[in-house]
Amino acid sequence: MSQRAAGGGEGRRPATIRDVAAHAGVSVATVSRILSGTYPSAPATRSKVMRAVRELDYVANANARGLAGASSRSVAIIVNSVVSPHYAHVAQGVQTQAALEGKLCIVGTTGGDPERELATVQLMRQEHAECVILVGNVVNDEAYRQRMTEYARALAAAGSQLVLCGRPALGPDVPALVVEYDNTGGAYAITSHLLSAGHRRILFLGRRDGYTTPDSRITGYRRALADHRVPHDPGLEIDGTMERSEGYRMIRQRLEAGPPDFTAVFAGNDLIAAGARQALREHGLRVPDDISMVGFDDLPPAADIDLTTVHVPHEELGRTAVRLALQRDPGKMAMAQHVLLGTHIIVRDSVRPLRPADATT
Amino acid sequence: MSQRAAGGGEGRRPATIRDVAAHAGVSVATVSRILSGTYPSAPATRSKVMRAVRELDYVANANARGLAGASSRSVAIIVNSVVSPHYAHVAQGVQTQAALEGKLCIVGTTGGDPERELATVQLMRQEHAECVILVGNVVNDEAYRQRMTEYARALAAAGSQLVLCGRPALGPDVPALVVEYDNTGGAYAITSHLLSAGHRRILFLGRRDGYTTPDSRITGYRRALADHRVPHDPGLEIDGTMERSEGYRMIRQRLEAGPPDFTAVFAGNDLIAAGARQALREHGLRVPDDISMVGFDDLPPAADIDLTTVHVPHEELGRTAVRLALQRDPGKMAMAQHVLLGTHIIVRDSVRPLRPADATT
DNA sequence: CTTCATCGGGTAAGCGGTTGCACAACCGGC
DNA sequence: GCCGGTTGTGCAACCGCTTACCCGATGAAG
Numbered sequence A, B: 001m002s003q004r005a006a007g008g009g010e011g012r013r014p015a016t017i018r019d020v021a022a023h024a025g026v027s028v029a030t031v032s033r034i035l036s037g038t039y040p041s042a043p044a045t046r047s048k049v050m051r052a053v054r055e056l057d058y059v060a061n062a063n064a065r066g067l068a069g070a071s072s073r074s075v076a077i078i079v080n081s082v083v084s085p086h087y088a089h090v091a092q093g094v095q096t097q098a099a100l101e102g103k104l105c106i107v108g109t110t111g112g113d114p115e116r117e118l119a120t121v122q123l124m125r126q127e128h129a130e131c132v133i134l135v136g137n138v139v140n141d142e143a144y145r146q147r148m149t150e151y152a153r154a155l156a157a158a159g160s161q162l163v164l165c166g167r168p169a170l171g172p173d174v175p176a177l178v179v180e181y182d183n184t185g186g187a188y189a190i191t192s193h194l195l196s197a198g199h200r201r202i203l204f205l206g207r208r209d210g211y212t213t214p215d216s217r218i219t220g221y222r223r224a225l226a227d228h229r230v231p232h233d234p235g236l237e238i239d240g241t242m243e244r245s246e247g248y249r250m251i252r253q254r255l256e257a258g259p260p261d262f263t264a265v266f267a268g269n270d271l272i273a274a275g276a277r278q279a280l281r282e283h284g285l286r287v288p289d290d291i292s293m294v295g296f297d298d299l300p301p302a303a304d305i306d307l308t309t310v311h312v313p314h315e316e317l318g319r320t321a322v323r324l325a326l327q328r329d330p331g332k333m334a335m336a337q338h339v340l341l342g343t344h345i346i347v348r349d350s351v352r353p354l355r356p357a358d359a360t361t
Numbered sequence C: 001c002t003t004c005a006t007c008g009g010g011t012a013a014g015c016g017g018t019t020g021c022a023c024a025a026c027c028g029g030c
Numbered sequence D: 001g002c003c004g005g006t007t008g009t010g011c012a013a014c015c016g017c018t019t020a021c022c023c024g025a026t027g028a029a030g
Helices: A003-007 A017-024 A028-036 A043-056 A062-067 A085-100 A114-127 A142-157 A183-196 A212-227 A244-257 A270-282 A314-326 A330-335 B003-007 B017-024 B028-036 B043-056 B062-067 B085-100 B114-127 B142-157 B183-196 B212-227 B244-257 B270-282 B314-326 B330-335
Strands: A074-079 A104-109 A131-135 A161-165 A176-181 A202-207 A237-239 A264-267 A292-294 A309-311 A338-341 A344-346 B074-079 B104-109 B131-135 B161-165 B176-181 B202-207 B237-239 B264-267 B292-294 B309-311 B338-341 B344-346
Touching: A017 A028, A017 A043, A028 A043, A062 B062, A062 B114, A074 A085, A074 A114, A074 A314, A085 A104, A085 A131, A085 A314, A085 B104, A104 A114, A104 B085, A104 B114, A114 A131, A114 A142, A114 B062, A114 B104, A131 A142, A131 A314, A142 A161, A161 A314, A176 A314, A183 A202, A183 A212, A183 A264, A183 A292, A183 A309, A183 A344, A202 A212, A202 A244, A202 A270, A244 A270, A264 A270, A270 A292, A314 A338, B017 B028, B017 B043, B028 B043, B074 B085, B074 B114, B074 B314, B085 B104, B085 B131, B085 B314, B104 B114, B114 B131, B114 B142, B131 B142, B131 B314, B142 B161, B161 B314, B176 B183, B176 B314, B183 B202, B183 B212, B183 B264, B183 B292, B183 B309, B183 B344, B202 B212, B202 B244, B202 B270, B244 B270, B264 B270, B270 B292, B314 B338
Parallel strands: A074 A104, A074 A131, A131 A161, A161 A176, A176 A338, A202 A237, A202 A264, A264 A292, B074 B104, B074 B131, B131 B161, B161 B176, B176 B338, B202 B237, B202 B264, B264 B292
Antiparallel strands: A104 B104, A309 A344, B309 B344
């Protein structure tokens, strides 16, 4: 029906701006200007050009456009994995905001491997993405800070803005934006929630010294205990990574070593909670009847297991990262170098108040 | 320490191939050839160039490279949403394979809106992605086929290969690849699983006439019933979309209308199963003690709720799509225009054999 | 009826690579 | 000692688009 379907068949070279110009009887410059919109032009010329574009089914070549100096049209996001709900939701936010701003979104995964992270950053550098968003949990050591600083500078030189999402900030002279969320505050709030329900022996699952996310969550946990004058027992902090299977393992090992010496569990995230819950069940312990439990993240598994947890604004994290990075206003830029998003408790049905009798146990 | 950190600081124009050539004392052509690797070169020259590259921290400009005729370096995937586990896993597969082939992956989301799908395809066309992978459930009507045919031809003209992933095929003369998985076979198998356990009244949740995925699943369901000589009761097929909340709604409505007239539930996917399970529980019905249940997809919620389900090779779907599309061999190309991946049952703990007494109910 | 902004549009110089073609240097064989 | 064949580089023409600069036409002002 359209010229395109009939004439522009497969195998044929796609139309260039020259073709459009010829077809419309104007010069390429005119076509370029009319398409980019930012230029006065006679309505007649304009409609001629638009008609030619339609008839030839012309789309601009992004490579050429990018080369010729127009600003890039893409934002990049680098995550550990796309299937992990945490990253997926941040990615969704990035995607959404990018689409809103008319940019497209390129995704790289690292599997947590710094080697691949480096390779991916290089790839993004080649691509001249407008910004590169690095998200997730890391070890905040000197090596990390040095690596990020290098990334930031190299990207800045290529015209891209580095954004650290849920990662610790670097020095003030490093050209990087930071968008974080309040891990410590959330952990504090939900630990207080357990404490108010009368729990005193709260098992923390997923300690991992050196890693920023579990570190700041456990900090909130400890602070809440301290503020409620509950003695801190390091034996209640169990080491493990942020996976479902780890939650299962940690509870299992604990229960095989002896009967539960805790009345509540604070899982480092919802995945751990799901695994822990399964292990508890296999030992005949029900949540919340026998053991109370809370998680962190408020991601899909949480609703399925009726878990009281801390809501993390994952999508907003992604959206904010993009919004900030594309911020053209240099005044605002300087102000918003570092953003901290809030978190809050979502109450479901996984916590029971402890009867005074149990409390003394 | 490195030249880069010291000299190539922020704000400075990134090094071009010309800079490298000058720094190494050779011509740009030589640098280009050495970097692309596909050319003989003297070891001495080679190391000079590599050193210059390192010292200047040079990375090629992808736009320029793309413009100058070198084949594109990216594959594109277009999905409804990144957070839906189904799409996320396919995307993961695409990502993995793309990384393996040294390409990067650009992602677009449509939210299920054909308008945005079109816009996204145009964007990918501009980008000259090597292939564009469209994934997911759709209405297989004339409008759909016509739209896809247009996409396929337009993309082919721009040098991209269209891949339909989990979507129905088009005519044989349309330049599109198809990678599907066996919905009907899986549904047949898992329905048979329920039938073998003695269930006769199996509620199907998530019928949605016209949509390819639920359609082919319900086809397998019906076929299994027929083969087992179980009368088909259309009243057992409940309309609904593929979301968790819908599963909840469907069961809830059913149970509010009267006591259960079924002994098992076949949820159109795992999300529906999760929602349905919750609704059952709220009505005092336990899975599998009171009601047996199976799902489809074998995605995260399934393990959490111990769901017997059909495993869909999501990641492999994505990997295969990329592998096929990048297949350079035209002989194989022709052969593999249409691929069907197998599915199989994963048995967990959500089905109980029906006692003969109940069977007659 | 000039004069001069103003507006709309054309010309052409890049952007940073790739690659066909030409060519110098060096090899062994006659 | 001359010749044909490698090998390794350089030269320069694009790829498709943007944009600085320039110029012809048009209408208002003097």
